[in-house]
Amino acid sequence: MSLLYPARCPVCDDIVTPKGELICERCRHKLPYIKEPICKCCGKEIRRREQEYCSDCQRIPHHYTEGRALLAYNEVMQRSVSAFKYKNRQEYARLYGRELARVFGRQISRWGAEVLIPVPIHKSRYRKRGYNQAGLLADSLAEYIELPVDSRLLIRTKKTTAQKSLNTKERVKNLQDAFQVKKSVVQYKKIILVDDIYTTGSTADACAGVLKDGGAEQVYLLCLCIGSGF
Ligand SMILES: [Zn+2]
Numbered sequence: 001m002s003l004l005y006p007a008r009c010p011v012c013d014d015i016v017t018p019k020g021e022l023i024c025e026r027c028r029h030k031l032p033y034i035k036e037p038i039c040k041c042c043g044k045e046i047r048r049r050e051q052e053y054c055s056d057c058q059r060i061p062h063h064y065t066e067g068r069a070l071l072a073y074n075e076v077m078q079r080s081v082s083a084f085k086y087k088n089r090q091e092y093a094r095l096y097g098r099e100l101a102r103v104f105g106r107q108i109s110r111w112g113a114e115v116l117i118p119v120p121i122h123k124s125r126y127r128k129r130g131y132n133q134a135g136l137l138a139d140s141l142a143e144y145i146e147l148p149v150d151s152r153l154l155i156r157t158k159k160t161t162a163q164k165s166l167n168t169k170e171r172v173k174n175l176q177d178a179f180q181v182k183k184s185v186v187q188y189k190k191i192i193l194v195d196d197i198y199t200t201g202s203t204a205d206a207c208a209g210v211l212k213d214g215g216a217e218q219v220y221l222l223c224l225c226i227g228s229g230f
């Protein structure tokens, strides 16, 4: 696909020039990269370094070990991710995968994981949409780092109601049985989950929970976007 037509810019959606670039010069500075200090657990921006954890992670213990996110989920990113997910802008994954690799390459090596696993979507949603945006991110990232992508092990067995309308407790319940591993034993010890948006971490926790039940020891998390919230 990438060879057939020039990329559209994930920020303004215009065709990027010159050909081969993945974002316009004028849009580059509009990407809201996450800046230090960040929460030691989820990677969200926090106000003061002494805080160590964001208020969410202070309250809720997570099943995943540690997470990092590339960009703040602001207005620019809300528009971009919405087009990436719902308007077939699959090509945005090219820039986002490259940036995940550039920013987190060292972190990924430190984690020492064996595999990237995208957070799955339900198969009916996959049929309708034709792709899983988290899978595209993982595939694109994998072009720059030496890790395989496993999109088959973890599946989504339940279509979950929109998490937005639920409180934390309801989210956890809603997600508890939504994921499953296809094999009786998870063959990886250290896994990096890849997802597009992180809000409370309940999706990541549900995935990490089933992977650990299957035998994984550490589950890390890389997200394209993360909400703010100190
Ligand atoms: Zn642009």
Ligand SMILES: [Zn+2]
Pocket (backbone or CB within 6 Å): 039, 040, 041, 042, 043, 044, 053, 054, 055, 056, 057, 058
């Ligand atoms: Zn946090």
